[in-house]
Amino acid sequence: MPDVHTLVNEFLNQLKKRKIEGSQATAKQAAELLRSVISQQRLPQTHQATALISAVRAVGEKLIAANPVELAVGNIVRRVLHIIREEDLSLATAAIDGLELSAVSDDEDDVERDDYPVLSAAAVAAAARSTLRPPSLQTLLEDTPISAAIPHTSSSGGDSEGKSRSVDKSSRGRKLKHDVIEAVNELIQDISTCYEQIAEQAVEHIHQNEVILTLGSSKTVLEFLCAAKEKKRSFKVFVAEGAPRYQGHLLAKELAARGLQTTVITDSAVFAMISRVNMVIVGAHAVMANGGVIAPVGLNMVALAAQRHAVPFVVLAGSHKLCPLYPHNPEVLLNELRSPSELLDFGEFSDCMDSASGGSLHVVNPTFDYVPPKLVSLFITDTGGHNPSYMYRLIADYYSADDLVVKRRPATTS
C-alpha cells in the first residue's frame, strides 16, 4: 500500500522536522493518518483485531519515535489501539451472545483474542468484560450503560446489528473495520470540538469581576475565556507574555479584539501580580498519568507563585492531551531544547561563542516546564473538572493497559 506508506512518511517527516506545532493539530493529523492506515489494511479471515493492532502499532511506533516529545501522537496511537480492542470485544461478545442463543460453539472466537488462553466462549466474554471494561468511578456514578460511558465505542445499535450478522464471518470482518473507523472518526470529531466542550464549562469557573492570569498562548484558554465573556461575565485578564516566543502577545491581541479587558505583563512580573489574581487558567502540552503537567516554559514558576498566594491553578486540557505514562525525569526527557536564536541575536553574540576567542557563552532554551501535580488545583477536560489525583483513573478509561508500551511484537499467527 504505497499510498499509506507515503502518507506515513510525510507525517513522519513533518514530525521529525518539527513542522507541526500544537498538540491539537498533531493529534488530529495522527488520528486521520491512523484512520487511513486502518481503512487500507487488508484483514485476514481470522485474527482481524490482531492484524489491525499490529498494523497500527507498526505505524505508531515510528510516529512516536519521530518526535518523542510530542506526547499527543502517542496518546492517539494508544487511543486507536484501545478503540480496536473495544470494538473487537463488543463484536465478540455480541457474537457469543448470538452463538449462545443458537447453541453453536465456535472456536474462532476464542482465538480471536490472543491475550487470553483458550477458554470456553462464555468465559472469554466474561473475562473480557471484567478486565477490559473495569467499572470506572464515572460509570458507576453516572450509572450509564457501559458502551456509552466509554466514549468512542460503537453504539448499542451497532451491537445489535453485529448480533444479527455475527454468523457471517466475512461480513464481520468488514464490520470490525467499519466500526473501528467510525469510532476513530468520532475521536477526530472529539479532538476538533474539545475546545467547545471545555469552553462550555467556563461560566462555572469564572465569576463576575474576577481577575484571571494566564501565560503564553493556548487556543483552549482563548476559547474558554471568550465563552465566559459571551455569557456576559465581565472580568480582567492578565497575560504573561511567555518569553522567549512571546505568544502571550498574540493571545492578548486576540482577547482584546474580542472585547476582553486585557493587560500584558512580563513573565517576571507574575509574582508581583499574583496577589491580585483570583484564578490562574493555563493550557497544557500534555497531562501525565500522575496529574503532572507538561506545559509551556514558565508555568512552573506561575504555579509556585499561585500556590504561595493560594490562588487556584486551573489547567485546561482536551482529552487528547491526557497521556497514560508516568513522567520520569520530565524536565529533561520530556523536554525539547529549541534554538538559542529565540533568545539572542546570533550576530551580536557571535564573538563570545567560540572558545577560540575566549568566550564560552551557552544558551539553554527549553520549550516545556513540568508542573508537579501538587501545584495543580483543577483539571478541566472535555468531560468536566477533575482533581489531579483522579487523572490516572480518567486516563484509564481511554487507554488499554496493554498499549502503554507501543512496541511491535511479533504477530501471533495461527
Place this chain on the structure above:
Amino acid sequence: MGAPKKSAARVSEDHDELVRVPLQAILLADSFTTKFRPITLERPKVLLPLANVPMINYTLTWLESAGVEEVFVFCCAHAKQVINYLEKSEFNQPNFTVTTIESQNCVSAGDALRVIYERNVIQGDFVLISGDTVSNMSLTQALLEHKERKKKDSNAVMTMVIKRSKTHPAIHQSRLGTDEIFMAIDPNSKQLLYYEDKADFSKGTLHLENSLLADNPSLSLHHDKQDCYIDICSPEVLSLFTDNFDYQHLRRHFVKGLLLDDIMGYKIFVHEIRADYAARIDNFRSYDTVSKDIIHRWTYPLVPDVMNFGNTATKLERQGIYRGSDISQAQSAVVGPFSVIGSGTKIGKNTKILNSVVGIGCKIGSNVHIEGCYIWDNVTIEDGCELRHAIVCEGVIMKSGSALEPGVVLSFKVVVGQEFVVPPYSQVSLLQQPVEEDSDEELEYADSTSAITSTVDKSDGETASELLDGHFTPASELGFGGAGYVWPKCEGGHEEEWRHSVAPITEDKILEAVKAMEDELELIHDGSILPPSGELIPNPNDSDDDDNDDLRDDFDKEVEATFLRAVLENIQENHLTLEVNSLKLSYNKVAADCAGALFYAMMKYAVDLPHSSADGLVQNVHVVLTKWKKVLASYLNDTDEQIEVILKFEEICLESAKEFAPLFTKILHYMYNEDIIEEDAILSWEDEKKDADEADKVFVNQAQPLIQWLKEAPEEDDEDEE
C-alpha cells in the same frame, strides 16, 4: 481502495505543476578546494560526518524542509561514493526528488554549472548551494523578495544570503575561519555593490571606485557579514556561466565579475537572515565551529537528537550531552558538557571526554583524555592516550600512551604507534601527499591574490621538492607499530595553519596579530603617504590613512611586463588591449588604472630606449606614443581617465624618471595634439590643482602657457584639429 486515492493524488500533482514551476536546487557535492585534505583523498567532503551525520544530510534535509522540490546533486570527486550514499538513504520522497549529475572533469563550480546548463534541467529560479552548508533558514521570504525584484527588474539575477557574524578584530577572520568579507550594500534596495573577500589586511585599506559613491546616494559598508553561500538564482545565472567560460569561482569570479561589469547591468541583491542559521563548512575551523553551533542547537531542528537518521535515537541530556543508544561507560568515566557520543561506543575507566564528538562504535580505553576532538566512527583509542583538538577519522587506531597535539588531522585507518606524540597541526594519512593535482581530485585553483599562473607553478614545484626532502619514511613515522605518512606542510600553510585548523587560536597568535597591527599603524602614521588621488578610501574598520602601494605595484608591474612583451614580440594592438583587460579584471581595476599603468609603462620604455639628449627622449616618447596610442586611447574614454594619465605623468616626473620633468609641457602638448588627452582634461586637471600646495603645482605652473593658450583660443583650437 488504494487505487482511486492514488490517482487523485496524481491528478492534483499534475495540476500543481501546470500552475507553477517546482522550486529547484543545485547542490554542489564538491567544494573544488583542497582544504579538507588529506581526508578528502579518500572520501568526498559532503559525506564527512558532522556530529555523526554526513554533511550532505543537513543540506538535503534543509532543502526539503525549505520547500525545494527537486534537487540536482552535482558530483565530481568520488562521485560514486556520493551516488551510492544517496541511493541508500531515503531522501527521495514523492514531492522531493534528488537527482545526481556526475561529471569527472570539472575543476570548479563554474565548470559544474556549465555542465548543468548543458543538461537543460533548470526551468525556473533555483537555489544554489554547496553540499557542506548547514542551515535552518526559511526560504519563503528570500524567494518572495527575489521574485518581486525579478518582476520589476529582469537584471536582478541573484540573491545572496548573508548573516551577521562578528569577525575577530585582530586576525581578520570570521568564526568560520574564512577571511573577513567586505561588502557594500545599498541599504534601501539591498543591492550588493561591492564584494571583497581577499582584502589586504596588512594595509587596512579598501579601494572603492569613485563611481560607486557617485552613483549611489547611500551605501553601507559591512565587514561583519558572513556569506552563507546560499544563493537564489535566476536561470540566467547558468547562461552567464556558459557565456563567460572563464568564470570559475562563484564569488571571486562570478559575483565580482557581475559587480564590475556594468555592460549587461546584472544586479545581485542580498537577503540578510537574523534568527535563522546558515553557515558553510569551508575548512577545519568552520568544521569545528559549525559542529559546536549544532551542539548548541543554533541549527534547530537540525540537531542530533532531532535528526536521528538511521535507527539510532540520540537523547539529549543535561548540559548538552547527546547520547546514542547502547553506550557502555565506566562509572568513573566523565563525559563533559556539550559532547556527542555515538551509539555502541565503549568508554573505559577514568576517561574524560570534554567538548568532543565521538562517533558510533568507538572503543575508548581507560585514562584517556579527549578534549575538543572530533572522533569519527569505529575508532579505537587505547589506554592512556591524550587527544586535544584533533580530527580523527574512521578506523583510526591509537596505541596506548600516544597523544595528539592540537590541530592534528588523522585520516582514515591511520595507526599511531605506542607512546608516540603527533606534533601540532600535522596531517597524517595512509596515502602520500599527491605530487601533482590530478583531475579526479578536488582541485585548488586561483586561490592566491598574486598572479594566478606563477603561484600554481611555484607551489607545485615546492611541494614536489618538499616531498623529496621529507622522503617517504614509512610506518616508523608514527612510532612503533604506527602506519601512515605525516604530510609535509604545504607552502604558505606553515604560518597560517593555525587559522584554519580545528584547534582554537592560541593567545600568543592573537597577541602577535595585535602587535603586528599596532606596528603597522605606527608605521603608517610615521610615513603619512597621501592616498593616490582619483581613488577614495573609506575605512570601515579603522581610521588610519594608508595606500595600497603593493597591490598597485603588482598591477602596474604586470601591465608593464605585458607592454614590454608586446613591444618585444611585436604583438598586435588589440591583443595587448585584451591582455590588459584580463589583468584589469583579475586585479579588480578600472579603466583609469589601466590607462595610468599603461602610460607609466610607455614612459618607462621611452626612457629606457637609448637617447642622448632631452630631444632624443621627446623623440622616443613620440615614437612610442604614436605606435601604441590606440591601446592607450581605449582606456581614455572620459575625462577622469585622462586626468589620471596626467597625474600619473606628474608622478613619473617627480619620482621615477626625473628626466621628464623639464619636458612635461612638451609631452603634454604632444599628447594633446595626438588626441590622447583632451582639452577638458587638462583644464580640469588645472582646476583640481588650484587648491593644492605650491609643491604640487610645479607642473601646473610649467604647463601654464599651454593652459593659457587652450583657454584663450578654444575655437581656433578646434579648427586646428579639424
